[in-house]
Amino acid sequence: MYGNTSLTEEEAKRLNLTEEDPIKLAEFEDRITRGEKIEPGDWMPKEYRKQLLRMIEQHAHSEIVGALPEGTWITRAPNFRRKLALIAKVQDEIGHGQLLYSAAETLGKTREQMLEDLLNGKSKYSNVFNYPALTWADVAVIGFLVDGAAIVNQVINSKGSYGPYCRALERICYEESFHLKQGHDNVVYLATGTKHQRAILQDAINRWYRPLLHFFGPPDRNSQHSEKLMKWKVKLASNDDMRNQFLDQYVPKIWELDLTFPDPNLKKNDDGIWEFSDPDWDEFKRVINGGGPCNAERLEVRKYAEEAGRWVRNALMSKNEKYVMPMA
Amino acid sequence: MSSLDPRIKRLDLKKTEEGEVHTNTHLITWEVFHQEKRGKQPMHVGAVHASNPEMALLMAKETFGRRGKTTNLWVVKSSDVYTFPTEDEDMFETTPEKMFRDPAYYKVRDRIEKFQNKQKV
Numbered sequence: 001m002y003g004n005t006s007l008t009e010e011e012a013k014r015l016n017l018t019e020e021d022p023i024k025l026a027e028f029e030d031r032i033t034r035g036e037k038i039e040p041g042d043w044m045p046k047e048y049r050k051q052l053l054r055m056i057e058q059h060a061h062s063e064i065v066g067a068l069p070e071g072t073w074i075t076r077a078p079n080f081r082r083k084l085a086l087i088a089k090v091q092d093e094i095g096h097g098q099l100l101y102s103a104a105e106t107l108g109k110t111r112e113q114m115l116e117d118l119l120n121g122k123s124k125y126s127n128v129f130n131y132p133a134l135t136w137a138d139v140a141v142i143g144f145l146v147d148g149a150a151i152v153n154q155v156i157n158s159k160g161s162y163g164p165y166c167r168a169l170e171r172i173c174y175e176e177s178f179h180l181k182q183g184h185d186n187v188v189y190l191a192t193g194t195k196h197q198r199a200i201l202q203d204a205i206n207r208w209y210r211p212l213l214h215f216f217g218p219p220d221r222n223s224q225h226s227e228k229l230m231k232w233k234v235k236l237a238s239n240d241d242m243r244n245q246f247l248d249q250y251v252p253k254i255w256e257l258d259l260t261f262p263d264p265n266l267k268k269n270d271d272g273i274w275e276f277s278d279p280d281w282d283e284f285k286r287v288i289n290g291g292g293p294c295n296a297e298r299l300e301v302r303k304y305a306e307e308a309g310r311w312v313r314n315a316l317m318s319k320n321e322k323y324v325m326p327m328a
Numbered sequence: 329m330s331s332l333d334p335r336i337k338r339l340d341l342k343k344t345e346e347g348e349v350h351t352n353t354h355l356i357t358w359e360v361f362h363q364e365k366r367g368k369q370p371m372h373v374g375a376v377h378a379s380n381p382e383m384a385l386l387m388a389k390e391t392f393g394r395r396g397k398t399t400n401l402w403v404v405k406s407s408d409v410y411t412f413p414t415e416d417e418d419m420f421e422t423t424p425e426k427m428f429r430d431p432a433y434y435k436v437r438d439r440i441e442k443f444q445n446k447q448k449v
Binding site for chain 2: 039041042043071072075091092095098099102105110111112113115116119132133134167168171174175297301304306310313314316317318319321322323324325326327328
């Protein structure tokens with residue numbers, strides 16, 4: 001599971017390449033143009049390293065924070081089969097966090113520092129996890145639609161230029177295909193069930209609609225995608241393109257169950273582009289900046305885990321152990 | 329903290345100090361190799377952090393043995409793995425050109441046929 005990482009205008013402006021060695025830069029860009037991957041030991045522009053690190057780190061945080069809203073429901077799963085699947089899914093997400101932290105570490109930041117930056121607020125995680133899972137139907141909608149959105153994003157990013165990130169994403173996408181299928185199964189089960197089951201499902205869809213539109217980041221008109229990052233294959237598709245691909249794949253799968261999205265303007269145009277009402281981008285900003293319904297709880301739980309598990313780590317860690325970066 | 333999660337309500341989150349991570353202590357980094365089947369070679373799949381080999385194997389099992397077949401996993405301290413610098417990649421550049429090392433390079437059928445035709449005359 002994963003969220004968006006789009007550049008703000010400010011960040012795009014900061015892309016300053018004048019300090020880079022022009023010959024090495026040209027070799028680096030030629031390699032990417034030829035479709036070759038960049039590996040940890042390779043020379044890379046400072047800005048490439050920085051943006052990738054930020055993106056992979058944010059993705060890793062999203063995996064471990066993303067396990068929280070669903071983890072809530074493990075103790076209250078409606079039956080044993082659903083419980084087994086949910087435990088497996090949540091554990092997968094934590095494993096994905098492990099894979100991504102390793103990929104990010106190859107760019108030169110320790111895992112401990114990344115976790116510290118999550119807790120002190122320096123680095124973010126996907127906005128979508130700042131919303132609560134109120135009923136069991138939320139678990140179904142998260143498993144189907146939030147994971148569906150994440151897969152759209154991750155499949156695109158797995159074609160990127162940085163080897164360790166691509167390898168991690170391939171494994172993640174393979175495992176997440178089960179998340180999606182069990183989510184769909186869960187949605188279909190509720191949609192074809194009792195009146196009450198259909199009602200809680202429709203309610204969950206209504207609540208997740210906006211966060212799902214927010215998931216891919218601000219519209220292209222408000223978000224500058226540096227051509228450089230596209231050329232370097234750090235960013236591979238625009239926010240609007242990914243959002244459109246998501247709507248195209250998933251809206252029909254909700255409509256065929258005779259369920260709706262809370263937006264009278266949601267429709268596909270003849271040119272294949274989906275139209276929808278403005279999903280309130282001010283709310284998106286407000287939630288990103290800490291004003292969402294669960295921001296405080298998510299970080300409190302992480303802090304608790306950090307604090308409560310410290311005696312174990314202290315017993316295991318050696319003060320003399322020098323930090324070693326993962327190799328690939 | 330008011331939470332929908334019954335477990336979180338039980339935690340008494342107020343008790344925690346500043347959740348600061350100790351960034352100066354580290355676990356050992358291990359490279360992980362995954363062997364899918366007997367007879368296949370173990371392949372590098374990623375890395376884990378753990379305090380000792382037993383914990384590293386456990387972490388590797390939970391991270392890289394979650395789907396499909398696994399026969400065994402290997403863990404090796406990352407600091408014990410040595411590689412060529414990536415900029416020396418060009419030392420292998422001419423290997424594919426060394427056709428005399430390739431069985432497909434050796435084609436004698438034409439010569440045999442030519443010889444046989446000559447014998448018939």
